[in-house]
Amino acid sequence: AQSVSQHNHHVILSEAASLELGCNYSYGGTVNLFWYVQYPGQHLQLLLKYFSGDPLVKGIKGFEAEFIKSKFSFNLRKPSVQWSDTAEYFCAVSHGSSNTGKLIFGQGTTLQVKP
Amino acid sequence: EAGVAQSPRYKIIEKRQSVAFWCNPISGHATLYWYQQILGQGPKLLIQFQNNGVVDDSQLPKDRFSAERLKGVDSTLKIQPAKLEDSAVYLCASSLDGHRTATIYFGEGSWLTVV
Numbered sequence: 001a002q003s004v005s006q007h008n009h010h011v012i013l014s015e016a017a018s019l020e021l022g023c024n025y026s027y028g029g030t031v032n033l034f035w036y037v038q039y040p041g042q043h044l045q046l047l048l049k050y051f052s053g054d055p056l057v058k059g060i061k062g063f064e065a066e067f068i069k070s071k072f073s074f075n076l077r078k079p080s081v082q083w084s085d086t087a088e089y090f091c092a093v094s095h096g097s098s099n100t101g102k103l104i105f106g107q108g109t110t111l112q113v114k115p
Numbered sequence: 116e117a118g119v120a121q122s123p124r125y126k127i128i129e130k131r132q133s134v135a136f137w138c139n140p141i142s143g144h145a146t147l148y149w150y151q152q153i154l155g156q157g158p159k160l161l162i163q164f165q166n167n168g169v170v171d172d173s174q175l176p177k178d179r180f181s182a183e184r185l186k187g188v189d190s191t192l193k194i195q196p197a198k199l200e201d202s203a204v205y206l207c208a209s210s211l212d213g214h215r216t217a218t219i220y221f222g223e224g225s226w227l228t229v230v
Contacts, residue, residue, distance in 0.1 A: 032215050041216040043118070044158075045207070051216055057217070090157050094215055101146065101213045104173060105157030 004025045004093050005107035013081050014114050020108050023091030030096025033074040035065055039087045044102065047089075047109040050074065051096075061085070083115045117141065119222035121207050127228045135197035136225045139210030140188070141154055146170075148219065149192050150206040158206055164190065165213050197229045 007022040025031060030092040037091040047057025065076045074091060087109050092103040120139040139193050140147050145166050150158035161180065163170040167187040175182070179198070184190040194201055205225040210217040 021222055034219075043223045044208075051220075078152055092157070094214065101210055101215050101219060102148075102160055102163060103158075103219065106160070107155065107157050 002093065002095075003019060003081070003106055003107035004091055004104055006089075006091055006109050008109045009107070010110045010112070011066065012112045015083055016080050016114075019076070019078040019081045019085070019111070020087055021091075023074045023106060023112070024072050025070065025074070025091075025093045026080075027093065027095065031096045032096055033065070033067055034054075034092040035059065035076050035091045036092060036096075036105075037087050038090070044090065047076070081111075081113050083109060083113045086113045110115065119207055119209055119220055121205075121222040121225050123225060123226075124223065125226045127215045127230060128197055130199055131196040131227050132135065133137060133193065134189055134227060135193045135209075136205050138192070138207030138222060138228075140190070140207070141220055144211055144220075145187070146210045146213030146217070147184055147188050147190050148206075148208040148210075149190070150208060150221075152204040152206055152224070154203070161192070161205075163213070172198035194227075197227075202227055202229045 001027045033050040036044045037047045039094045050057045052113050058064045090108045093105040147164045149161045152158040161175045162172040162182045164184040182192045206224045208219050208221045210219045
């Protein structure tokens with residue numbers, strides 16, 4: 001069965017530190033890749049997405065992610081985090097050939113940024 | 116633009132009781148999803164509707180869960196009878212047409228505690 005694995009469950013950083021959250025998926029076919037963020041008390045919001053083309057994608061709020069097909073990875077990065085980035089981050093995958101848009105989520109990474 | 120609306124936001128019931136959650140998707144969105152998010156895990160798709168037809172309900176525990184979207188707009192998810200392991204956040208989401216490239220928008224969720 002397809003699955004998404006986020007290796008970091010809880011990350012604590014100081015402001016201005018660099019961030020990288022890992023995401024690996026298990027599926028041999030074409031995939032669409034997403035990162036969602038959930039700020040405290042709010043709904044899930046799309047940070048960025050990859051369908052095809054340039055494997056380095058830029059999202060909102062200075063986040064970016066790189067798709068490395070050979071490693072089945074889609075890691076999220078930000079060069080300098082802010083206190084307001086404190087949230088839970090979810091990586092998700094859908095099948096590239098699917099027209100249903102069904103998302104398979106990882107278990108999430110809680111990011112805590114200390115001021 | 117109004118987002119995905121869900122109610123109730125919080126519900127506490129005893130095991131073996133029933134509960135229903137309501138969802139109003141973004142206006143004009145043909146595709147509606149119900150996800151279950153257990154504490155510490157990522158959301159898992161329960162059921163997907165395209166207009167008022169079911170596209171995917173493969174992970175819906177049909178012995179106790181049911182969902183409908185009779186007029187292709189609002190949707191209701193029911194659990195009867197509830198079990199302790201049903202304690203979770205139930206997320207409703209919608210997208211314009213369910214295509215793999217369509218952004219999925221999530222509601223704030225309905226928190227269920229079964230005691």
